[in-house]
Amino acid sequence: xxPPAVLSLELQARRAWxxxxxxxxxxxxxxxxDRIVSDQYYSHADCVASSATTSTCSQTxxxxxxxxxxxxxxxxxxxxxxxxxxQGVANDDxxxxxxxxxxxxxxxxxxxxxxAGPEPAARGKALTVTGRLTRTDWDNLDHRGYTNQxxxxxxxxxxxxxxxxxxxxxxxxxGNLTTTVTASEDGYWRWNFAGxxxxxxxxxxxxxxxxx
Numbered sequence: 001x002x003p004p005a006v007l008s009l010e011l012q013a014r015r016a017w018x019x020x021x022x023x024x025x026x027x028x029x030x031x032x033x034d035r036i037v038s039d040q041y042y043s044h045a046d047c048v049a050s051s052a053t054t055s056t057c058s059q060t061x062x063x064x065x066x067x068x069x070x071x072x073x074x075x076x077x078x079x080x081x082x083x084x085x086x087q088g089v090a091n092d093d094x095x096x097x098x099x100x101x102x103x104x105x106x107x108x109x110x111x112x113x114x115x116a117g118p119e120p121a122a123r124g125k126a127l128t129v130t131g132r133l134t135r136t137d138w139d140n141l142d143h144r145g146y147t148n149q150x151x152x153x154x155x156x157x158x159x160x161x162x163x164x165x166x167x168x169x170x171x172x173x174x175g176n177l178t179t180t181v182t183a184s185e186d187g188y189w190r191w192n193f194a195g196x197x198x199x200x201x202x203x204x205x206x207x208x209x210x211x212x
Contacts, residue, residue: 004057009145014174015137023175039152040080044059045057045058045059046058049115057088063106065136065138065141066141071114073138074097074138075138075139076108076137076139076198077140077172078106078138079104079106079107079108079138079197079198079199080106080131080197080198081103081104081105081197082103082104082105083099083100083102084098084100084101084102084103084104085098085099085100085101085128086098086101086141093180096113097111098147105146105197105198107195107197107198107199107200108135108136108137108138108198108199109135109136109200110133110134110135110146110193110195110199110201110202111133111135111143111202112131112132112133112134112151112191112192112203112204113131113132113191113204114129114130114131114190114191114205114206114207115129115130115131115207116128116129116158116187116189116207117209119209119210120209120211120212121209121210121211121212122183122211122212123183123184123185123211123212124180124182124184124211125183126180126181126182126183127180127181127182127183127189127209128178128179128180129153129177129178129179129181129189129191129207130176130177130178131151131176131177131178131191131204132145132174132176132177133145133146133149133151133171133175133191133193133202134146134175144175144204145171145174145175145176146171146172146175146199147171147172147173147174147175148170148176149166149170149171149175149193149196150170150194151168151169151170151171151177151191151192151193152165152166152167152168152170152191152193152194153165153169153177153179153181153190153191153192154164154166154189154190154191154192155167155168155187155188155189156179156187156188156190156206157185157186157187158185158186158187158188158208160187163190163192163206165192166181167179167181169176177191180185183209183211184211185211186208186210186211187208187209187211188206188207188208188209189206189207189209190203190204190205190206190207191203191204192204
């Protein structure tokens with residue numbers, strides 16, 4: 001089962017109101033062709049007053065990819081940048097709203113693996129580093145390779161804390177990554193993907209290789 005897509009919004013109200021997220025033109029849980037309508041319309045955002053005239057409000061909306069009610073299910077085409085519409089209601093019942101207050105991104109969760117070998121590696125010999133970049137597929141409710149994406153191969157010498165980029169490799173038609181480097185010293189190898197408008201950045205956990 002795919003995890004829900006999560007949208008976190010932070011809004012700043014110019015009065016000491018209780019902000020109400022109103023995503024009629026932007027975000028929510030029921031998906032149509034041109035909008036995602038929230039089923040949390042009557043759910044107030046969490047607000048913290050910073051002065052008598054200003055509050056900062058935030059709300060998180062979860063979208064289940066396979067859930068459908070009054071519209072279509074979440075699809076890959078929905079990933080990208082969305083406008084956020086908000087309405088603020090003050091304690092005296094005065095109110096204001098903005099149909100395009102800000103924007104946010106709805107992205108398909110990404111994952112990245114790495115494996116470097118052989119282990120241990122012989123100094124001066126070839127070391128093969130592989131991996132795979134995948135992302136959730138809302139059309140098919142599974143995870144699939146992200147094709148033709150630039151991913152940085154990075155190395156961190158044992159005993160240090162900083163990774164350095166060695167080269168950039170593009171994913172295959174199935175999201176696979178493979179390259180060879182020369183084994184020279186002990187350390188950790190990882191892949192680092194910068195992300196796109198539809199898919200968030202992700203780093204693989206470093207794979208340690210002992211060079212002998």
